[in-house]
Amino acid sequence: MVSIDEVARLAGVSTATVSRALSGRGHVSDGARERVRSATDSLGYVVSSRASSLASGRTQNVGVIVPFLDRWFFGAVLSGVTSALMRAGYDVTLYNITADAAVRQQVFSTFLRRQRVDAVIAVAIELDDAETAQLLDLGLPVIGVGGPNPRLRTLTFDDTAVARLATEHLIGLGHREMAHIGAGPEFEADFRVPSRRRLGFEQALADAGIPANPALLEPADFTVDGGYRAATRLLSGSGPRPSAIFAASDEMAIGALLAARDLGIRVPEDVSIVGIDGYELGEFFELTTVDQFPLAQGERAAAAILAQLEGISDAGTVADLPYELIVRSTTAPPRS
């Protein structure tokens, strides 16, 4: 590996000048800068991040914590994060918090603490107090994306409001017997998104003076399969069939669509279905949804972190993330 000394020698300057020319910190004459540039070019020199980070304390690397990699939503967020960060010259180190508790603990107790990253972005992870404390203890810029965390700077997505919006859309169409697929005790473990969405559903019902019916709350795990099974129970049960279903994610909504299809129940004639996310596949099913623009969420998180790292102001207002109701063809007024 070619080192800074060789560059300095070839350019006829000191290593300090090479360092200054390359990093842009401190003043360097145009001539020196040019000779350094040509020397690095001909030598193919790249600054060693190990040496540079040890000396400067900066790694040019951001850690990103995500709970899943094989779900569209997280892939989209991550895609937005990496493209923005790479464009700014940063590497992205990925910490995938899975069901494995030991690995999860190791991420907070070891991986994040070994000084490999300058900042951390946590995507849709519900952190317990100890984990939040460990993150804060890093002394690095940290930003959460998704559920609010009062102890962290967060790009907040107002799940409750989004769920209300979806539910009010159904109410506005005239529905009264509405079911919800989403939060259930067994899926509460990780991030509180599910329960916040259910809360919004319940609030909208209450506001409209519609009594809550526990029989119309079906827990599911946010997968297509989970949505399918939940909808099957709702639509083929012995009780009265709901005239509309609000699923807490598009993947579950698609599962519900498929369940209705398999049961010979027409959408939206017999039952209306609405989801949340903006999952691309939803378009094919003409799914009514509330888009939450995950790619843009990732880009905004990256921009916020970069602003903090480069010290550009206290960093553009950590506001709420946008969302938008997209009415397509899976919702309509109830029949009767």
Next chain:
Amino acid sequence: MVSIDEVARLAGVSTATVSRALSGRGHVSDGARERVRSATDSLGYVVSSRASSLASGRTQNVGVIVPFLDRWFFGAVLSGVTSALMRAGYDVTLYNITADAAVRQQVFSTFLRRQRVDAVIAVAIELDDAETAQLLDLGLPVIGVGGPNPRLRTLTFDDTAVARLATEHLIGLGHREMAHIGAGPEFEADFRVPSRRRLGFEQALADAGIPANPALLEPADFTVDGGYRAATRLLSGSGPRPSAIFAASDEMAIGALLAARDLGIRVPEDVSIVGIDGYELGEFFELTTVDQFPLAQGERAAAAILAQLEGISDAGTVADLPYELIVRSTTAPPRS
């Protein structure tokens, strides 16, 4: 940040002994090891990867290059890679090669060369000669996953054989008028998977003595949307309608399924459809497919890299990746 000196002082040994005790390299008495352990515990000490990697040359970090993050297949592979690597104590730094040529170039010319990683895994990326050379020039263990690259160690997925298998399944059912959705000149840019799959299709036809019909080759971009549009052209065109469609990915196959549905064409009665991947959503459509177990692909790539890094033998035979035909309900004999 607590440093190794504090640990050494508290444990009553030298920093060299702390280093040895923590890394497991060199001999340390049980007593010393125990005192070091208790000192690190009470101090909450974690070895600084910046200092450690500068001194040792090892980073405990593996770079992973992927072309997409928002497609299920790549998320699944990445999931397998990260879980295996994290379990072994490695971090994973992600390089997302997007359409942006400048960023792509930067990955090879700068990001990968700044000594942040001990090894590189390249997932389903078709590298040109210059890029391959740059990777090799790193002097690190490198492994490719997917398309064969004669100049790289590769976990090869035999796309041609897989495509033949899918096509032969259709031929075995009695189909003669088969269409293919996949490779097209405009999507050839990046990885040659599309054309290898088309090749397998053509080989199977040739072996069965079925003449190739260019009108039955529809290019598409591997998305559901692309599959939908390609199938729409095939199924609603003026020419004779194919009795079966082989799509080069499950997402395109699902698009084809949806197109058939929208055209009122029954599957498999009027047209058979088969895909490739093992995409979870395929189950809901009863899609016949060739599963390629992406999660396992990622785990195997990680295991191969770890074996090389830890010097465990020349590393378990870089064999072909497994695949399996899963016959469900979207394929059947043609009508007549």
Next chain:
DNA sequence: TTGAAAGCGCTAACAT
């Protein structure tokens, strides 16, 4: 088995 000490390749004062 342990310790002393010389780097690893940069950056950032401090001087000039």
Next chain:
DNA sequence: ATGTTAGCGCTTTCAA
């Protein structure tokens, strides 16, 4: 604007 030099916090000879 530039050079000199003392670290950054470890690992790894080399000796003992």
